[in-house]
Amino acid sequence: MSEGDPWWFTGTLPDDKSAGPRDRTPGGGFSLSFLASGAQQLVDMAKQVIVAPHADHEVPEQHGDCIICRGQLALGEVRRRPDAPNDDVATGAKLESAVEWIHLDAARPAASGSLADRRLWP
Amino acid sequence: MLKRPRLLILSGQAGAGTSSAVLGLRESLCGSGIAATSVDGRGHVSEIESLVDRTVAAAGLGTTAQALPRVLSGLTGIAGVLAVHEAAERGDCIVWDAGETGGLLRVLALLDAARSEAASILPPLIAMRAARSLSAVDRAAWQGILAALRSVRAMLDDDGTRVLLVAVPDDGLEEFLADRIGQLSLMRSACDGILVNRVPRNGDGWPESWAEPRRHRVERLRGRGLPVIDIAHLTNDAPGKTAFRAQAGRVLDVARVPRPFPDSIKERDDGGFDLHVHLPGVRPDHVNAGRLGDSLVTEVAGLRRQTSLAPVLTRCEIQGAGMDSDWLIVRFERNQSLWPEAL
Numbered sequence: 001m002s003e004g005d006p007w008w009f010t011g012t013l014p015d016d017k018s019a020g021p022r023d024r025t026p027g028g029g030f031s032l033s034f035l036a037s038g039a040q041q042l043v044d045m046a047k048q049v050i051v052a053p054h055a056d057h058e059v060p061e062q063h064g065d066c067i068i069c070r071g072q073l074a075l076g077e078v079r080r081r082p083d084a085p086n087d088d089v090a091t092g093a094k095l096e097s098a099v100e101w102i103h104l105d106a107a108r109p110a111a112s113g114s115l116a117d118r119r120l121w122p
Numbered sequence: 123m124l125k126r127p128r129l130l131i132l133s134g135q136a137g138a139g140t141s142s143a144v145l146g147l148r149e150s151l152c153g154s155g156i157a158a159t160s161v162d163g164r165g166h167v168s169e170i171e172s173l174v175d176r177t178v179a180a181a182g183l184g185t186t187a188q189a190l191p192r193v194l195s196g197l198t199g200i201a202g203v204l205a206v207h208e209a210a211e212r213g214d215c216i217v218w219d220a221g222e223t224g225g226l227l228r229v230l231a232l233l234d235a236a237r238s239e240a241a242s243i244l245p246p247l248i249a250m251r252a253a254r255s256l257s258a259v260d261r262a263a264w265q266g267i268l269a270a271l272r273s274v275r276a277m278l279d280d281d282g283t284r285v286l287l288v289a290v291p292d293d294g295l296e297e298f299l300a301d302r303i304g305q306l307s308l309m310r311s312a313c314d315g316i317l318v319n320r321v322p323r324n325g326d327g328w329p330e331s332w333a334e335p336r337r338h339r340v341e342r343l344r345g346r347g348l349p350v351i352d353i354a355h356l357t358n359d360a361p362g363k364t365a366f367r368a369q370a371g372r373v374l375d376v377a378r379v380p381r382p383f384p385d386s387i388k389e390r391d392d393g394g395f396d397l398h399v400h401l402p403g404v405r406p407d408h409v410n411a412g413r414l415g416d417s418l419v420t421e422v423a424g425l426r427r428q429t430s431l432a433p434v435l436t437r438c439e440i441q442g443a444g445m446d447s448d449w450l451i452v453r454f455e456r457n458q459s460l461w462p463e464a465l
Binding site: 098099100101102103 | 162406
């Protein structure tokens with residue numbers, strides 16, 4: 001990546017006339033500093049408005065009025081112990097005590113003309 | 123109406139060559155006269171996370187509150203979304219290096235939450251803005267982030283967008299694809315094509331005992347009708363760029379797989395309700411479902427999606443559920459104590 005390329009760009013832009021330094025002022029695009037600044041503000045505000053009440057929330061699903069708990073659940077995230085495996089996506093075995101799991105009926109075969117994609121079914 | 127650029131999203135197994143594929147495709151597209159741009163929003167993820175970690179530590183938050191950075195890890199997705207949003211102004215085609223598929227799923231979850239569960243994440247930012255606590259620059263930044271989330275969400279729904287999984291033909295290939303294709307479906311997306319990298323060709327001198335099972339796995343996928351594009355394992359092309367460039371045309375020709383339909387509710391004759399959740403491409407044995415308060419939790423191969431129940435369903439009890447073809451159908455019956463006649 002050359003010096004004039006944007007932070008997200010991988011490769012070279014031999015034919016791109018817009019490859020020069022870009023305007024990162026408000027309304028003209030973004031730079032990491034803006035994002036970082038925004039993140040800083042978010043954390044500051046979160047500390048004041050959100051984090052303090054959340055500090056006592058051990059079980060996110062029991063605090064539906066807490067934005068952090070709801071955010072965790074919406075993103076499939078739950079807090080994990082330091083020694084827990086570092087899963088790349090939200091995985092099971094985290095909300096077992098809270099979710100009322102449903103025993104699913106035996107799967108019914110697809111009707112003729114179904115849109116079902118079963119190409120990777122066993 | 124402005125024409126949106128075509129968006130190719132590449133994501134795959136760690137070490138499968140996603141970044142090489144992105145570069146090879148972009149170079150090939152540019153060589154064909156298409157103004158293509160490649161983006162990789164991961165470059166600053168560590169900086170963003172470090173910033174959040176430092177701030178949380180400086181704020182003296184306790185152990186429990188250290189969960190905050192994990193919530194904000196959505197910023198990793200935001201970085202990629204911002205990059206795509208900005209790149210949309212630069213050309214006709216964007217090749218997005220979304221990295222490992224787990225990360226892409228996280229981005230899709232973020233975008234889905236931004237659309238359907240806005241009350242879960244974004245309103246506090248708006249509320250903060252309304253409170254005029256942020257500087258003008260930061261307000262502009264957050265406004266831009268919100269705009270980027272909206273525009274990239276729209277790009278994902280566009281007919282010109284394709285999602286391609288990048289994998290290698292090792293043992294476990296089918297399991298990987300079954301998991302990830304199902305999880306993409308759960309996140310209201312789909313896999314439009316599969317780039318299988320490092321496929322040893324006949325006559326290239328590879329030990330046949332090693333090469334044949336790999337070729338067989340690819341042929342098996344192809345035999346199942348999956349949109350497979352195999353990338354040759356060239357002995358003198360370590361980064362794989364040459365091999366990827368040769369297949370750029372096939373990538374562009376990949377058809378778009380229909381995306382899942384929105385959830386729908388049907389009232390039954392007995393007064394109960396059926397909630398239909400479309401999960402095309404998901405193996406039934408990979409699906410779990412459960413209720414968490416007023417939300418439905420749907421799990422596919424360990425990945426969970428939580429959606430708020432419609433008000434009418436919050437006053438019901440779940441009778442049961444099951445997969446019917448490519449639909450998860452959850453049966454609800456009225457909780458009589460919560461309906462008007464009982465009040």
